[in-house]
Amino acid sequence: MSVQRRVTKRRGQTRQRLLDAALVVFAAEGFGRSTIEQICDRAGYTRGAFYSNFASxxxxxxxxxxxxxxxxxxxxxxxxxxxxxxxxxxxxxxxxxxxxxxxxxxxxxxxxxxxxxxxxxxxxxxxxxxxxxxxxxxxxxxxxxxxxxxxxxxxxxxxxxxxxxxxxxxxxxxxxxxxxxxxxxxxxxxxxxxxxxxxxxxxxx
The missing domain is CATH 1.10.357 (Tetracycline Repressor; domain 2)
Structure with a gap:
């Protein structure tokens, strides 16, 4: 049970960092010019982390x-x-x-x-x-x-x-x-x- 809570918390933190990074990237680049790679770089994650949380x-x-x-x-x-x-x-x-x-x-x-x-x-x-x-x-x-x-x-x-x-x-x-x-x-x-x-x-x- 304690392991599952830690995983859930870590996943939530990853998701939040991606959301925070996306706001910065979207505001600077525009939604149409932003890429998954830019958001991942800003958040410090790989594309795998992105796709484990969002489909697009x-x-x-x-x-x-x-x-x-x-x-x-x-x-x-x-x-x-x-x-x-x-x-x-x-x-x-x-x-x-x-x-x-x-x-x-x-x-x-x-x-x-x-x-x-x-x-x-x-x-x-x-x-x-x-x-x-x-x-x-x-x-x-x-x-x-x-x-x-x-x-x-x-x-x-x-x-x-x-x-x-x-x-x-x-x-x-x-x-x-x-x-x-x-x-x-x-x-x-x-x-x-x-x-x-x-x-x-x-x-x-």
Whole structure:
């Protein structure tokens, strides 16, 4: 039993080092120009170690995306819980709290933007990406709904709100990255606030 735990732990460490190396390589080279050899060299492993964990670069990216999403969702949940505990009672402050949990990340944006373009050329992969984005939005929206309910607003169409928030995040991220510290950063908060207001209504009674 103890031997099996050590093997499992070592395998997990190998997998994590490959995931960490892939993020660096993808961000620097672009998904389409990255190779398994580059990732293995960065992680300090052989191709055998790669193929014992992943079948392809696409599978590795999806595993990296899933890990990043779990971490982001945990941070969003913590931010929403903190906002409720603090008694946040206006949409603007709620939006500011939420955006603190999902900051614009240069490396992650470049990696996901290029992979999305790659997925658009592959129908099967595109369906996987769409399903995962829907799952992320579905996981985030209930917490936002709960906070809005405390503020006195309800969400008639949670799916539409989730899609709108993802679209605003992706669209404003590139603007903020192109002009760090510029007006796009402030406008990002403004736009998120307007989207939340547009997709929610005042609760009756």
């Amino acid at each position: 670069l696409e599978e590795l990216f999806l595993a990296m995306w899933e890990q990043h999403s779990h971490r982001m969702l945990a941070e969003v949940e913590a931010a929403l819980d903190a906002a409720r505990t603090a008694g946040v009672d206006d949409v603007r402050t709620a939006v500011e709290r939420l955006l603190e949990a999902v900051p614009v990340d240069d490396d992650w944006y470049r990696v996901t933007a290029e992979f999305s373009a790659h997925a658009l050329r592959n129908p099967a992969l595109r369906r996987v990406v769409v399903a995962r984005e829907e799952a992320i939005a579905a996981a985030i929206v209930p917490g936002i709904e709960a906070l809005l309910n405390r503020i006195g607003r309800r969400v008639p169409d949670p799916v539409a709100l989730g899609q709108a928030l993802v679209a605003v995040h992706d669209g404003t991220a590139v603007q903020c990255l192109m002009e760090p510290g510029g007006p796009a950063v402030r406008r990002r908060v403004d736009l998120f606030e307007q989207v939340v207001l547009a997709y929610s209504v005042e609760s009756r009674g």
